[in-house]
Amino acid sequence: MTVRRSINMLVDQGLLETVQGLGTFAKAIDLGTAAFDLQDLQGALSGDDVTVRVLEASIKSTDDRIARKLETDVGKRVVYIRRQILSRDEPIFYHREYLIYDPRRPIVEGELEVTSLKGLFSGKGSASFKWGRLILEPTIVESSEAAYLPAPAGTAAFQLEHIFYGFDDQPVSWGWFICPSGELRLTTTVGALEGSQPGRASGGDL
Numbered sequence: 608m609t610v611r612r613s614i615n616m617l618v619d620q621g622l623l624e625t626v627q628g629l630g631t632f633a634k635a636i637d638l639g640t641a642a643f644d645l646q647d648l649q650g651a652l653s654g655d656d657v658t659v660r661v662l663e664a665s666i667k668s669t670d671d672r673i674a675r676k677l678e679t680d681v682g683k684r685v686v687y688i689r690r691q692i693l694s695r696d697e698p699i700f701y702h703r704e705y706l707i708y709d710p711r712r713p714i715v716e717g718e719l720e721v722t723s724l725k726g727l728f729s730g731k732g733s734a735s736f737k738w739g740r741l742i743l744e745p746t747i748v749e750s751s752e753a754a755y756l757p758a759p760a761g762t763a764a765f766q767l768e769h770i771f772y773g774f775d776d777q778p779v780s781w782g783w784f785i786c787p788s789g790e791l792r793l794t795t796t797v798g799a800l801e802g803s804q805p806g807r808a809s810g811g812d813l
Contacts, residue, residue: 667705677707685705
C-alpha cells in the first residue's frame with residue numbers, strides 16, 4: 608500500500624484533512640457532533656415489568672410559569688397529572704405534566720390509559736403530538752418528590768423536561784421527569800470509528 612493511498616484512507620475515515628496549498632493535517636475531534644439519544648432508555652423502560660401509576664389527576668388554573676410554558680393566558684384551565692414510573696414494582700421516575708384542557712377531546716381518559724414510558728413520549732394518550740422538545744439538566748430531589756423515588760430529599764438527580772406540540776405547532780403539554788442520578792448514565796462516541804461516518808457520533812447509551 609502506498610503512502611498516498613494510506614493518507615487517502617485516513618482522510619476518508621475522518622482522521623486527516625487536507626487544506627489546499629498547505630498540506631495534510633490531523634483532524635481535531637469535533638465535539639459538536641456528539642449526540643445522545645433516549646432510545647436505549649426508552650427501550651429499557653418499556654418492558655413488561657415497567658408500570659405507570661397515576662398519583663393525581665385534576666383540573667387547575669395556569670399560573671405565570673405554566674402559562675408561559677404552554678403559551679397561553681394566566682388563569683386558563685389545564686389538566687394536571689402526577690405519575691410514578693416503576694420497574695419491577697420499584698419507583699425509578701417521578702413525573703408531573705400539565706396539558707391544555709380541551710373538552711372536545713377525551714384527553715384525560717387517554718392520558719390516564721397510558722401505561723408505559725414509550726406511550727408518554729409517543730403521545731398515545733391524546734394522539735395529538737406532532738413534535739416535542741426535551742431538555743435534560745441536573746437538579747436535586749425535592750421533599751415533595753422524595754416519597755415517590757428511591758432517594759431522599761437533597762439527592763442529586765436529573766430533570767428531563769418535555770414540551771409537546773400539536774399539529775398547529777402550539778404547545779399541548781408540558782412536564783418533567785425526575786430521576787435520581789444513579790439511575791441514568793449518558794455515553795456517546797466522538798471521532799472516527801471503523802465503519803462509521805466521519806465526524807458522526809454513535810448512538811447514545813443511556
